[in-house]
Amino acid sequence: MSTWKQLATQAAVGTKKVPINLDPSLAGYGEGNQEKQLLASLGLSELMQCAGFEPLTSGPKPVEECPKESKPICLKAVQPLKEAFENNLSPAIEEWLELAQRNDLVAPPAVLTLLLDLGSKSSKLRELVRAVLGVRGLWVAEKNDAWFYVFEQQPKVIGTFDEFVALQRIGHKESRQFLTERWSEFAIRLKVRILQEMRLDITVEDEPFLEAALSDPNKDVRLQAAKMLQLIPGSRLVKHAWEAARPCVTYQRSLLRSKMVIELPRSTPELVRDGFGDYDPKKVKGYGQLLLEELVSAVPPSNWNRELRLEPTPMLDAIASVAEKDVLTKALTIATLKYKDADWAEALAIKHSFERTQLVQLLSEARFEHVMLELVQSASRLPNPLESLHALCDLGRAWSPRASLAVWHVLEKYLRTQSKFLYEGQYLRRFPLHFHPSVFPQIDGAKIEHERWPEIWIHWAHVMRIRTELHQSIQ
Amino acid sequence: MPQWTVEQVLALAPDASSASAGKDLSNPVKWASSGCDSRAAWGEAKGSGAKPYQTSIDLAEPAFKCTCPSRKFPCKHSLGLFIQFAKGELSNGDAPPWVTEWLDKRAGKAEAAQVKKTEAAPDPEAKAKRSAKRSENVLQGFEECESFLMDSVRQGLLANTSDRAWKQMAARMVDAQAPGVARRLLDIADLIGVGPTWVETVSARVGRLYLLIEAFRRIDTLDADLQAEVRTQIGFNLKQEDQLGAEYFPDLWQVVAVANEVDDKLKIRRSWLYGEGCGKWAMHLDFSVGNQSFSYLLSPGTAMYSAARFFQSPTPLRVALEEQVGAPFSFKKAQTISQSISSYATTLAKNPWLAVYPMLISPARLSRIDSSWFITDEEGLSVPIWPGFKLELELLAVSGAEPCCIFGEWDGHALRPRSAWGSWGFMGL
Numbered sequence: 001m002s003t004w005k006q007l008a009t010q011a012a013v014g015t016k017k018v019p020i021n022l023d024p025s026l027a028g029y030g031e032g033n034q035e036k037q038l039l040a041s042l043g044l045s046e047l048m049q050c051a052g053f054e055p056l057t058s059g060p061k062p063v064e065e066c067p068k069e070s071k072p073i074c075l076k077a078v079q080p081l082k083e084a085f086e087n088n089l090s091p092a093i094e095e096w097l098e099l100a101q102r103n104d105l106v107a108p109p110a111v112l113t114l115l116l117d118l119g120s121k122s123s124k125l126r127e128l129v130r131a132v133l134g135v136r137g138l139w140v141a142e143k144n145d146a147w148f149y150v151f152e153q154q155p156k157v158i159g160t161f162d163e164f165v166a167l168q169r170i171g172h173k174e175s176r177q178f179l180t181e182r183w184s185e186f187a188i189r190l191k192v193r194i195l196q197e198m199r200l201d202i203t204v205e206d207e208p209f210l211e212a213a214l215s216d217p218n219k220d221v222r223l224q225a226a227k228m229l230q231l232i233p234g235s236r237l238v239k240h241a242w243e244a245a246r247p248c249v250t251y252q253r254s255l256l257r258s259k260m261v262i263e264l265p266r267s268t269p270e271l272v273r274d275g276f277g278d279y280d281p282k283k284v285k286g287y288g289q290l291l292l293e294e295l296v297s298a299v300p301p302s303n304w305n306r307e308l309r310l311e312p313t314p315m316l317d318a319i320a321s322v323a324e325k326d327v328l329t330k331a332l333t334i335a336t337l338k339y340k341d342a343d344w345a346e347a348l349a350i351k352h353s354f355e356r357t358q359l360v361q362l363l364s365e366a367r368f369e370h371v372m373l374e375l376v377q378s379a380s381r382l383p384n385p386l387e388s389l390h391a392l393c394d395l396g397r398a399w400s401p402r403a404s405l406a407v408w409h410v411l412e413k414y415l416r417t418q419s420k421f422l423y424e425g426q427y428l429r430r431f432p433l434h435f436h437p438s439v440f441p442q443i444d445g446a447k448i449e450h451e452r453w454p455e456i457w458i459h460w461a462h463v464m465r466i467r468t469e470l471h472q473s474i475q
Numbered sequence: 476m477p478q479w480t481v482e483q484v485l486a487l488a489p490d491a492s493s494a495s496a497g498k499d500l501s502n503p504v505k506w507a508s509s510g511c512d513s514r515a516a517w518g519e520a521k522g523s524g525a526k527p528y529q530t531s532i533d534l535a536e537p538a539f540k541c542t543c544p545s546r547k548f549p550c551k552h553s554l555g556l557f558i559q560f561a562k563g564e565l566s567n568g569d570a571p572p573w574v575t576e577w578l579d580k581r582a583g584k585a586e587a588a589q590v591k592k593t594e595a596a597p598d599p600e601a602k603a604k605r606s607a608k609r610s611e612n613v614l615q616g617f618e619e620c621e622s623f624l625m626d627s628v629r630q631g632l633l634a635n636t637s638d639r640a641w642k643q644m645a646a647r648m649v650d651a652q653a654p655g656v657a658r659r660l661l662d663i664a665d666l667i668g669v670g671p672t673w674v675e676t677v678s679a680r681v682g683r684l685y686l687l688i689e690a691f692r693r694i695d696t697l698d699a700d701l702q703a704e705v706r707t708q709i710g711f712n713l714k715q716e717d718q719l720g721a722e723y724f725p726d727l728w729q730v731v732a733v734a735n736e737v738d739d740k741l742k743i744r745r746s747w748l749y750g751e752g753c754g755k756w757a758m759h760l761d762f763s764v765g766n767q768s769f770s771y772l773l774s775p776g777t778a779m780y781s782a783a784r785f786f787q788s789p790t791p792l793r794v795a796l797e798e799q800v801g802a803p804f805s806f807k808k809a810q811t812i813s814q815s816i817s818s819y820a821t822t823l824a825k826n827p828w829l830a831v832y833p834m835l836i837s838p839a840r841l842s843r844i845d846s847s848w849f850i851t852d853e854e855g856l857s858v859p860i861w862p863g864f865k866l867e868l869e870l871l872a873v874s875g876a877e878p879c880c881i882f883g884e885w886d887g888h889a890l891r892p893r894s895a896w897g898s899w900g901f902m903g904l
């Protein structure tokens with residue numbers, strides 16, 4: 001043991017328990033007092049250690065240099081990106097990531113670790129982060145286990161479920177062959193879980209397999225198989241559901257007043273086998289409405305357009321006057337999302353707030369702009385449009401210049417009428433993250449007497465500057 | 476009048492949010508009027524009050540005045556105006572009366588202070604008496620501190636892993652007018668029971684503290700420079716003029732790194748400088764309390780022409796700076812680990828209380844064994860990186876592991892990197 005180690009051990013244990021035994025070179029200090037001797041020796045020995053420090057001559061391996069970057073690096077984005085990170089402006093960062101990916105640009109080295117950390121926290125952004133990392137980013141990611149998600153091409157195959165998921169990523173044929181060969185060995189819970197997972201790549205080819213699963217001895221497996229069959233347009237089950245649903249909803253035309261007439265369905269053994277209304281009608285309140293919802297949500301919403309010769313918007317207007325309006329709206333929304341019907345998505349998003357964020361994801365840019373303009377117009381008719389306008393920030397899509405201006409005009413008009421700051425601050429903060437940058441020059445806080453909301457306008461100016469710089473960095 | 480850059484102005488901000496708000500207020504449309512002349516810059520900012528805020532900057536120091544209610548200093552309006560000035564966006568003109576009035580008042584005050592300073596010559600007898608009284612207080616306190624240290628090693632450091640007794644003794648040292656010793660005791664209290672090697676770390680600190688106490692007891696036997704160093708370490712607050720050496724070092728000083736620390740409400744900024752002509756390392760200390768900004772604008776990765784005077788010490792490092800004129804950073808110096816370590820050992824032999832020593836390794840590369848990081852020089856020698864340092868991956872990302880210059884603070888065991896630069900630019904760490 002070295003002198004220093006001996007002294008430190010002595011100090012740890014105490015001279016009371018173990019009498020001091022000093023190196024002769026140190027014994028002269030401390031005027032014969034054990035503790036003083038030890039204290040002085042500790043000080044001197046520490047100094048000698050520092051003064052005699054010997055660097056390592058072998059062991060540490062220098063990190064190999066990073067290979068050259070092949071793509072252009074977006075160096076102008078360093079400052080605005082750093083500011084966006086400091087201010088937690090995630091939507092602005094996401095927006096920049098999308099722009100950089102679209103322009104095939106690589107993130108600047110100074111923000112690579114911030115982006116890699118962002119990706120490790122948000123699985124939603126991983127693809128975008130991965131796309132802008134470039135050679136340098138991938139090279140850095142290798143150095144930290146927390147960033148290994150970057151290299152995750154295939155999930156690790158741990159058990160049967162993971163095996164299925166892995167095969168699913170390779171191809172539909174491979175995963176279904178695996179199911180046919182091994183299905184009988186699987187436990188009930190595993191069967192249900194795998195059936196659920198099939199929603200990701202279900203095709204019409206899965207119908208025979210799922211039809212067979214409808215005869216499974218276990219009810220949970222049957223129900224799940226039925227749910228999956230509902231996802232296959234044109235499947236026998238969907239046709240069956242349509243046959244049952246069609247007579248329930250009729251539209252009576254007359255010169256004076258056309259109206260929607262609803263007749264609630266009744267359960268049949270065939271419907272129960274297909275997973276519809278599989279519960280006791282006597283025990284379940286509103287059984288007929290529940291079954292109607294299940295049937296309508298199983299069939300493509302466009303079927304109703306053909307059947308009733310009604311476009312989505314007039315049909316929703318007609319539904320608004322029937323007792324089952326909530327049930328039908330919910331069922332049509334589920335069906336719209338299932339069949340990805342853009343016409344219905346547009347009509348529903350304008351009329352109802354239920355699942356609006358999901359619905360607008362089905363729309364083209366032009367249709368989304370139309371929905372935005374309609375919603376802004378509705379908000380403008382309210383005494384306080386702020387909450388409705390603020391809800392537009394949650395739609396998860398970029399606002400067009402026209403939609404941004406529409407929002408700004410309604411907002412400006414409303415704020416002009418306000419005499420003092422109340423709870424509006426919390427709503428106002430998010431808007432500059434969503435306005436299209438091309439309209440920033442037209443947004444001037446001073447126009448609406450910004451003295452009443454100085455902090456808010458400084459925040460707006462700050463966010464708008466960062467977003468403008470992020471956009472300019474791409475050009 | 477010194478040339479200001481936007482970076483230098485932003486370095487004056489009391490916090491990040493003020494810097495950010497200052498940047499936003501640097502937009503001329505947010506100002507009702509603005510202008511500058513050779514002495515000052517001024518402007519009227521649109522704010523939340525009925526009248527615009529009147530902001531003025533005395534460019535000589537710089538000093539700020541704003542009529543806004545902000546408690547931060549300088550406020551966002553002052554920063555916004557100063558940024559515009561640094562960018563050359565203010566037009567020259569005649570200062571309005573509220574600016575000239577303020578400037579005249581400042582000039583009057585400065586004159587009065589100078590007169591007071593020259594008039595109030597210290598009474599040497601009273602000064603000696605006060606000094607003797609203080610030494611007596613410190614010595615009395617040291618009696619208790621020594622007994623406490625002796626008792627700690629008698630019982631064994633493992634016998635009591637509570638930090639309470641150490642903190643109590645630190646409070647006693649404040650009463651005994653030895654704040655430097657109190658700080659050392661608080662540092663030890665923070666280390667008790669922390670990490671697997673805390674006993675060794677605490678033993679080392681305790682040993683060095685004991686040497687300091689012993690040195691003060693025998694201060695008359697030490698030479699003048701070492702006496703000054705011991706007094707500084709104990710926390711004797713002497714007037715800066717009394718501590719400074721006579722020699723001036725006019726030079727181009729490269730601002731190699733800036734380290735910020737917070738001690739309760741006091742913010743301490745330690746700037747490391749290198750004199751191109753004299754070849755000396757220097758450390759500049761600047762302090763600020765609360766939301767106030769630092770007095771000096773030393774941005775890492777810049778340089779300045781200035782005359783420095785070293786504080787008295789057996790190993791002079793700390794400097795006071797005269798007026799500064801900015802210049803671009805251009806620091807190229809090759810240094811190996813063995814050269815740095817040897818220089819450190821020589822310095823430590825002269826000054827055993829040296830806490831940190833400036834170490835430059837160039838060209839340097841980052842290296843590792845498992846999860847431990849090192850810096851390796853061109854001779855293949857390596858020193859460990861301080862375990863609390865967490866920016867190795869940032870440095871790798873920016874440098875791409877190319878050989879570069881790494882500057883850090885060496886404590887005898889590990890290097891805490893403070894900056895790095897290479898073909899890719901400069902990076903504060």
